[in-house]
Amino acid sequence: MAAEIRLFTCLSDNFGYLVHDPDTGATASIDAPEAAPIINALDEEGWRLTDILVTHHHHDHVGGIAELKQKYGCRVTGPHDKSTRIANVDLRVAHGDVVKVGSLLARVLETPGHTLDHISYVFDTDKALFAADTLFSIGCGRVFEGNYPMMWDSLLKLRALPDDFRLYCGHEYTASNVKFALQIEPDNAALKARAEEVARLRAASEPTIPSLLGEEKKANVFLRADDPDVASRLHMKGAGAAEVFGELRERKNKS
Ligand code: ZN
Numbered sequence: 001m002a003a004e005i006r007l008f009t010c011l012s013d014n015f016g017y018l019v020h021d022p023d024t025g026a027t028a029s030i031d032a033p034e035a036a037p038i039i040n041a042l043d044e045e046g047w048r049l050t051d052i053l054v055t056h057h058h059h060d061h062v063g064g065i066a067e068l069k070q071k072y073g074c075r076v077t078g079p080h081d082k083s084t085r086i087a088n089v090d091l092r093v094a095h096g097d098v099v100k101v102g103s104l105l106a107r108v109l110e111t112p113g114h115t116l117d118h119i120s121y122v123f124d125t126d127k128a129l130f131a132a133d134t135l136f137s138i139g140c141g142r143v144f145e146g147n148y149p150m151m152w153d154s155l156l157k158l159r160a161l162p163d164d165f166r167l168y169c170g171h172e173y174t175a176s177n178v179k180f181a182l183q184i185e186p187d188n189a190a191l192k193a194r195a196e197e198v199a200r201l202r203a204a205s206e207p208t209i210p211s212l213l214g215e216e217k218k219a220n221v222f223l224r225a226d227d228p229d230v231a232s233r234l235h236m237k238g239a240g241a242a243e244v245f246g247e248l249r250e251r252k253n254k255s
């Protein structure tokens with residue numbers, strides 16, 4: 001049976017996610033920004049937490065782990081990277097590893113750049129990508145620990161996934177990302193359509209996530225740093241993709 005996915009807000013703008021396997025009753029939380037909203041979401045469904053799949057060491061993704069592990073005795077899966085400082089991890093995973101959540105399978109992609117330890121989880125059968133702070137809708141994470149070529153390479157790994165996969169990212173940053181992206185590409189039709197959709201959703205206090213990866217490939221300028229049109233918008237004709245990506249990221253940092 002298909003996985004059931006629940007999405008809710010944690011902290012100020014983080015997303016909490018539960019992925020539930022109806023066949024076995026197993027339930028995973030993707031990251032654990034804080035315990036209370038995750039416990040509430042579990043109680044609402046009558047689900048019991050069996051797993052936490054951690055993407056990276058930032059506090060707004062790991063802050064709830066200790067309390068949840070204490071309460072449920074769940075298994076915590078986290079990145080293998082030696083740079084990581086995450087406590088309470090039971091299982092360390094690297095690129096290509098597959099994590100079981102009951103009968104559901106989550107494939108691990110190493111997507112460093114935002115942090116060196118950042119990993120993303122792909123549920124291929126359910127066409128769901130949990131990309132945390134690597135890829136946002138119409139944006140991407142800040143490059144704190146890695147460098148631009150590394151982050152661009154990580155984005156290419158995510159872009160390689162099929163168009164009908166859904167993106168579940170770490171933060172509700174879409175409206176601000178759209179505002180910036182429109183400055184770079186005011187005539188991008190897919191972006192303009194997404195801007196309208198985002199305005200409508202935000203006005204109704206609804207999340208802008210998930211989004212379709214195929215739409216992100218057309219509308220998200222950070223996934224198109226190798227598109228000659230984007231390079232020329234930045235007056236960088238002939239520059240390499242990682243360089244164009246770096247320029248985009250720096251402009252966004254200053255925006
Ligand atoms: Zn982060």
Ligand code: FE
Nearest residue numbers: 058060133170
């Ligand atoms: Fe974050």
